[in-house]
Amino acid sequence: MLDKLKTDFDEIVKLVKKAPEPLQETAFKIILEHWFMANMTPLTPPPPPNNPPAGSGSPVPLGGVLDGVKPFLTANGITTIILEKVFHPIGAGAQLLASSIPGNGKTNQLISLSLLLCVKQALESGSFTCTLKELRELAVHYDCYDSPNFSSTLKNNKSFYKPREKGADLELSGPGLKKVGEIIKSIAAGE
Amino acid sequence: MDVAQALEDAIEELVLIQKEINKLKTVSVSGQVLRKRIKDAHKKWLPVAGVLETSSIVDNSEVQEVSDAWTAMMKLANNASSKKLYKVQLKTIITKTESELLHKYIKGSAIQTIGDTLRRLVQPIADPEILKYLDESIRCAESNCVRASVVLAWCAVAYLVHRKLTSLGIPALNAEFAKMKADKGLMFRAFSKDYIFSTDLDVQEAADAHLILLCRFLMFLDDTQYKHLKSALDLRNGCGHPTGYQPDPMKLQAYYADITQLVLLNSKFT
Numbered sequence: 001m002l003d004k005l006k007t008d009f010d011e012i013v014k015l016v017k018k019a020p021e022p023l024q025e026t027a028f029k030i031i032l033e034h035w036f037m038a039n040m041t042p043l044t045p046p047p048p049p050n051n052p053p054a055g056s057g058s059p060v061p062l063g064g065v066l067d068g069v070k071p072f073l074t075a076n077g078i079t080t081i082i083l084e085k086v087f088h089p090i091g092a093g094a095q096l097l098a099s100s101i102p103g104n105g106k107t108n109q110l111i112s113l114s115l116l117l118c119v120k121q122a123l124e125s126g127s128f129t130c131t132l133k134e135l136r137e138l139a140v141h142y143d144c145y146d147s148p149n150f151s152s153t154l155k156n157n158k159s160f161y162k163p164r165e166k167g168a169d170l171e172l173s174g175p176g177l178k179k180v181g182e183i184i185k186s187i188a189a190g191e
Numbered sequence: 192m193d194v195a196q197a198l199e200d201a202i203e204e205l206v207l208i209q210k211e212i213n214k215l216k217t218v219s220v221s222g223q224v225l226r227k228r229i230k231d232a233h234k235k236w237l238p239v240a241g242v243l244e245t246s247s248i249v250d251n252s253e254v255q256e257v258s259d260a261w262t263a264m265m266k267l268a269n270n271a272s273s274k275k276l277y278k279v280q281l282k283t284i285i286t287k288t289e290s291e292l293l294h295k296y297i298k299g300s301a302i303q304t305i306g307d308t309l310r311r312l313v314q315p316i317a318d319p320e321i322l323k324y325l326d327e328s329i330r331c332a333e334s335n336c337v338r339a340s341v342v343l344a345w346c347a348v349a350y351l352v353h354r355k356l357t358s359l360g361i362p363a364l365n366a367e368f369a370k371m372k373a374d375k376g377l378m379f380r381a382f383s384k385d386y387i388f389s390t391d392l393d394v395q396e397a398a399d400a401h402l403i404l405l406c407r408f409l410m411f412l413d414d415t416q417y418k419h420l421k422s423a424l425d426l427r428n429g430c431g432h433p434t435g436y437q438p439d440p441m442k443l444q445a446y447y448a449d450i451t452q453l454v455l456l457n458s459k460f461t
Contacts, residue, residue: 088419095445141439148206
């Protein structure tokens with residue numbers, strides 16, 4: 001890195017001189033900071049030999065995420081960068097960052113919320129589940145709780161959850177995992 | 192009994208009954224089937240009312256109001272009675288059950304479990320000074336004093352921030368504030384205050400917003416961490432001053448998750 005800095009240093013100085021004299025010191029500091037950010041090698045261990053090679057389309061390593069969640073993230077092309085735009089932190093104590101829940105109307109919002117809560121739980125414990133108690137509490141918080149239709153909304157979208165008795169906790173099914181993958185990406189993209 | 196589920200079921204059934212009554216072309220509700228359905232719904236309401244009356248989550252007078260509306264409707268169901276009168280009672284029961292009982296019950300039950308959730312988040316903290324504030328804060332949350340809980344938890348954050356900054360030494364701290372004032376970078380150019388501290392206690396007089404900005408300047412926090420900590424401080428300020436804002440238990444949980452990660456368990460501050 002030092003060799004590269006020596007090579008780039010003259011260019012940096014040239015660039016700094018283009019700025020008005022009183023601002024040159026600040027410009028130098030900013031450019032140097034950016035240079036270090038761009039050229040610093042992260043102190044992470046090399047990937048194990050079985051890992052797929054990094055390349056086009058390869059997701060960013062999913063550090064800090066429980067093993068049980070990694071297959072879901074990989075299958076849906078969700079990187080930690082995307083995930084961190086929706087949940088914070090992405091481990092124990094994970095919280096949903098969204099200020100509003102995507103979806104038209106309370107019904108769609110409730111479904112999106114239930115799917116997101118299952119992911120939130122997975123980030124904490126590794127299992128994609130959500131209690132109805134927590135769903136109700138957060139639905140009230142996000143103003144998408146429609147009490148007369150709460151049960152029927154979940155029933156009408158039962159394909160997103162594994163089979164369950166009325167009143168039992170929700171657990172995501174394959175289609176549910178796919179759907180929440182799309183929701184996470186759309187929230188992260190600011191849609 | 193799952194009270195929330197039972198209340199939801201009751202509302203669902205009453206909405207269906209309401210639709211059936213609206214569909215009737217007669218002036219009164221005389222059909223036995225519909226009247227029996229109302230009586231069955233009432234039978235399901237009675238045990239729920241009993242549980243609500245003995246719990247402290249919802250106001251008993253609200254439960255009584257709904258019970259009174261049920262009693263009035265049961266009188267109507269004993270004979271063929273006017274549709275109009277049914278509509279009035281049904282509207283009262285549905286509206287009050289939803290807004291005054293169910294929503295309050297859900298929020299109230301979140302309060303009942305908030306203590307455990309918050310204790311789990313702060314469980315790795317061992318510093319008795321910090322725990323002193325947090326314990327009081329969590330007890331406030333359990334008593335449904337969410338704003339007080341937010342303010343007290345911030346005391347733990349402020350304590351660690353002060354301790355970290357004063358550990359640099361007062362002359363160094365004064366010098367860093369001067370450097371931050373001179374910095375014309377995007378984040379710091381709005382900072383224009385002159386701080387000259389003589390003792391550690393003087394630091395407590397500085398604005399928390401400036402102290403956490405200095406933490407960012409000294410790289411104890413990165414930009415994103417600073418942004419989230421600033422939001423936490425904004426919430427604390429919203430709760431510590433007379434405003435109309437009333438955070439709910441979910442907001443408190445998110446706030447705790449942030450302050451724990453950003454400061455209370457951040458090795459740069461502990």
